[in-house]
Amino acid sequence: MAEKFDNLEEHLEKFIENIRQLGIIVSDFQPSSQAVLNQKLNFMISGLQDIDKCQKQLHDINVPLEVFEYIDQGRNPQLYTKECLERALARNEQVKGKIDTMTKFKSLLISELSKVFPEEMAKYKDIRGEDGPS
Amino acid sequence: MTEMFSTLFGQNEVQGPPGSSSLGFGPGKPPPPIPQNQVSMAAQMPPQLVDEGPALRKSGAMNEPFYLLRELPVGNELTGNTNLITHYNLEHAYNKFCGKKVKEKLSNFLPELPGMIDCPGTQDGSSLRSLIDKPPVCGNSFSPLTGASLTGFRLHTGPLPEQYRLMHIQPPKKKSKHKHKHHRPQDPLPQETPSDSDPKKKKKKRDDDPDRKKKKKDKKKKKVRITV
Numbered sequence: 001m002a003e004k005f006d007n008l009e010e011h012l013e014k015f016i017e018n019i020r021q022l023g024i025i026v027s028d029f030q031p032s033s034q035a036v037l038n039q040k041l042n043f044m045i046s047g048l049q050d051i052d053k054c055q056k057q058l059h060d061i062n063v064p065l066e067v068f069e070y071i072d073q074g075r076n077p078q079l080y081t082k083e084c085l086e087r088a089l090a091r092n093e094q095v096k097g098k099i100d101t102m103t104k105f106k107s108l109l110i111s112e113l114s115k116v117f118p119e120e121m122a123k124y125k126d127i128r129g130e131d132g133p134s
Numbered sequence: 135m136t137e138m139f140s141t142l143f144g145q146n147e148v149q150g151p152p153g154s155s156s157l158g159f160g161p162g163k164p165p166p167p168i169p170q171n172q173v174s175m176a177a178q179m180p181p182q183l184v185d186e187g188p189a190l191r192k193s194g195a196m197n198e199p200f201y202l203l204r205e206l207p208v209g210n211e212l213t214g215n216t217n218l219i220t221h222y223n224l225e226h227a228y229n230k231f232c233g234k235k236v237k238e239k240l241s242n243f244l245p246e247l248p249g250m251i252d253c254p255g256t257q258d259g260s261s262l263r264s265l266i267d268k269p270p271v272c273g274n275s276f277s278p279l280t281g282a283s284l285t286g287f288r289l290h291t292g293p294l295p296e297q298y299r300l301m302h303i304q305p306p307k308k309k310s311k312h313k314h315k316h317h318r319p320q321d322p323l324p325q326e327t328p329s330d331s332d333p334k335k336k337k338k339k340r341d342d343d344p345d346r347k348k349k350k351k352d353k354k355k356k357k358v359r360i361t362v
Contacts (some may be wrong), residue, residue: 025294026289029289041284041287045276045277046278053275054313066318072263074240074251074253075239078236082231083237088218092219096215100215123200
């Protein structure tokens with residue numbers, strides 16, 4: 001999987017470098033640079049062709065739209081990954097807390113009910129014992 | 135107390151008239167055994183009242199004195215009780231992104247990309263959002279430019295006007311030994327020229343700093359006080 005990204009990255013880097021060199025040529029143009037300019041323009045088109053060919057390898061890749069907002073704001077997209085992991089961990093801890101609280105409540109309730117209704121709770125435990133762990 | 139408990143989870147109203155107790159849940163005495171057709175009716179009735187939840191246990195007689203005892207839900211192996219980051223083998227990723235400080239700017243993620251990439255994309259129309267809102271025309275083939283079409287790219291000699299000079303603007307290099315407090319100019323000129331390395335010019339820069347002037351004044355005042 002990393003290979004198809006490497007391939008695309010390589011093509012993009014070459015394309016960007018070509019564009020940068022085009023910009024340098026154009027910023028202070030000389031008549032002798034015309035041939036080089038034409039060559040760079042055709043490199044640009046072939047670069048676009050190569051990038052277009054990479055599309056087939058990456059059709060199954062999904063990018064979350066929130067990452068685009070980070071990039072548009074000039075922020076590091078790795079911050080999105082970091083925030084996702086932090087949110088997942090926080091939510092995990094929250095749910096674990098709820099599960100632990102409910103488990104404690106259940107055991108407390110069963111123990112108190114057993115004190116008040118011993119016979120009924122014994123029957124209840126027998127019934128639940130058939131289903132599995134209570 | 136046990137009688138109240140039994141009445142709360144007592145059998146259906148077919149057994150007898152509604153009880154005269156304050157709660158009105160039926161007779162206080164334990165109900166007689168129910169015929170089988172009425173047992174199946176009892177089992178079928180509650181699901182009509184409640185749409186959700188696990189199914190009732192079928193044989194009501196076995197569950198006495200419990201009337202509305204439901205099946206326990208099927209346990210899920212993966213719950214919030216487990217650490218999902220270790221479950222999905224994301225510890226390395228978590229330590230990489232959350233253990234170390236991740237730099238804020240986009241140029242830290244793409245250091246080799248030329249141009250000012252830390253600016254918001256909406257300023258110069260290079261936002262990715264605009265690509266989604268207005269997708270470009272796709273599907274056409276890329277054909278190289280022929281001689282005739284290349285005539286459109288014959289340029290005039292000479293430098294570009296300054297307003298169009300964008301390509302040479304680089305973000306400030308962060309790995310610099312000398313930390314400058316004042317703003318760096320955005321001109322494409324190189325930062326260090328041979329004339330800048332003169333010690334006289336460096337001295338002038340130091341003298342122009344207002345903080346240094348204040349400190350010098352304070353030092354002079356202290357010297358004057360000591361001599362007096």
